[in-house]
Amino acid sequence: MTTSTSSKGSLQLFPFLDLKAQYRTIKPEIDAAIQRVMESQQYILGPEVESLEKEIAAYTQAQFAIGCASGSDALLLALMALEVGPGDEVVTTPFTFVASAGAIARLGARPVFVDIDPITYSLDPGKLETALTPTTKAIIPVHLFGMAVDMDSIMEIANTREIPVIEDAAQAIGAKYNGRAVGGIGLCGCFSFFPSKNLGAAGDGGLLTTNDPEFADNLRVLHNHGGHSKYECEVIGMNSRLDALQAAILRVKLRYLDAWTEGRQKNATRYSELFKSRGLDRILGLPRVQTGCTHIYNQYVIRAPQRDELKAALRGCGVPTEIYYPVPLHLQRGFSYLGYKPGDLREAEAVSREVLALPIFPEMSAGQQDLVVNAIATFYGTRAFAP
Template sequence: MKVPMLDLSEQYASLKSEVLEALDGVMSSSRFILGDNVKKLEADIAKYSNVSHGIGCANGSDAIHIALQAAGIGAGDEVITTPFTFFATGGAIVRAGATPVYADIDPVSFNLDPEEIEKHITDKTKAIIPVHLYGQMADMVRIREIANKHNLIVIEDGAQAIGAKQGEYSVGQLGDAATYSFFPTKNLGAYGDAGMVVTKNDDIAEKSRVIRVHGSKPKYYHHVLGYNSRLDELQAAVLNVKFPHLDSWSELRRKHADYYTSLLNEKVSEFVKTPVKVEGYHHVFHQYTILTERRDELQSYLNENGVATMIYYPLPLHLQPVFESLGYKKGDFPKAEKAANEALSLPMFPELKEEQQQYVVEKIAEFFARK
């Protein structure tokens, strides 16, 4: 059996007529940039996030940069974030002119540990970027308390967590702003790059809208240095077709996660640690990520047997060569480094079949039995 990490073909087949109709509508309108499809998507995603503004942009990486710039973060500022995340989080901080300062993670949720944040706050600290990794929110209630205490901005990186909640709070509700990625592999994915800033802050929203169009307002009059990061109508049209299905897709992901967990705990609990759904949180399982000390060997064995897996992320940001000048070294963040050495994401998408999951777990159990 072949089990892909992600298969979008079945999803497309079910939506094909709607998608083609939506794309034809854009082509017929000849309005390709910041038109009605973008406006609708911005309004719908903002409402879904329980905030008042959505600002579509070219991708999730730009969304973080735009949010930081709109919040006034720049040269000389420090921004605390997790080292266990995709490069875009740290890269956006540097692109904004600020310095990333890393803090270790909670090994249960893989997210930034609030108790580690205060250890790294200095008089230069201006913001915190918690990353809601794999589809589960960081402890935003506690992070908001810390931010209020120290007068810090909070930008939530929600690239993997649209629809996730902590109690009653959605991604974006407790932060000054949040960012989404609509990369094709995300829970809500476009057919190319796309992203969005969501915020309840009128000033951040207005500045974000200006920044994404070269910093111009009105057109051809530039008061700030922005850049070209607009969400195009074609991608917005696709996302508008997909958005009504997001919650049902997320529920399927949660169902698949529960099935994986029951199978793995039954067969290989002594070798594999399954992901934890923290009590009171709504996890949307962008990824289903296990921990095992023999991660690399297991990945090779699964690949030999037709099971695709991914390692997110093998080298934490504080050890990336591009950040060498920050002075971090191996051992500085042991929990993040342990996760980077042991985390392995299994196939996860709404259309995943039980027999595919059974095969994946069968091969995992076979690996540990033979080795």
């Protein structure tokens, strides 16, 4: 078995995410796509971006798709299109990547955090209503790790109050909720093409989806300097376009996305079966796919007692893991001005102390998975693995 070295210098039996393995399988097509853009010398907007937007709209069952520079910008643009600003509140989850709430704060609005459900790790719809006030301008649920949030409950509350819902679908492209693709259930969906996502670019990239033609038009104007045409400024917008090179690469990768997601799902099922066969499901919290949801497993996250010791032991065996997320946003220094304190959002705080993401990339072999499970079993002192 080949070994690799982590960014922190420790020896790993294999990487947490093997993007080199992915590239090897599609190298001729990716290289040809890059070459095509180089030959065209059309780098900003143009046919590659337009084609990708159409293809992703079809993939996510949305009427409109608008590329932008990152998932963070997608969130920012969605909030800008709603004219969110100082004096407004936007409700979201504290247990997510910083960008979900950063976009709110960036516009001078106040992020209001609602505690999470301890099983799904997503915003708990049962706690949503009490967080809403007359100044709530939007709700941002996050389809965390690749599984849809309970959108029916959220949409029911939001629709009653006529509050727009922006779905943070950065980690969940292709995930379904009662047969509907995430990103097209609320007013809009925000996607990220960060390289570690199931559909990852060769750099930053993002995209918005919506079924609302007026909102789509607003987004198109805002992401390209605030005008419908060159040198026209109707509103103050920004430069947040998806590069043609990234679009061309993503168009190749989109053709493989379902197969890759199936690979992740297969690996997730195998992990869960292995853990159960070793009795480890009595110790660990395993991902639980909710009724009506599909899970695309951008991450396979377990809840593990003595998490930090387990992570260190796995590192010692050359098994890479990650912690998503070690500190909930309401306790991050950058959000301290909001005045939250430890104990305010207990589920998010408890989950942050126990979650551990295991490698789940599609090219992962059964042998590599066995190594992970073995090492975890050894840590918890259960019987040795017999292949």
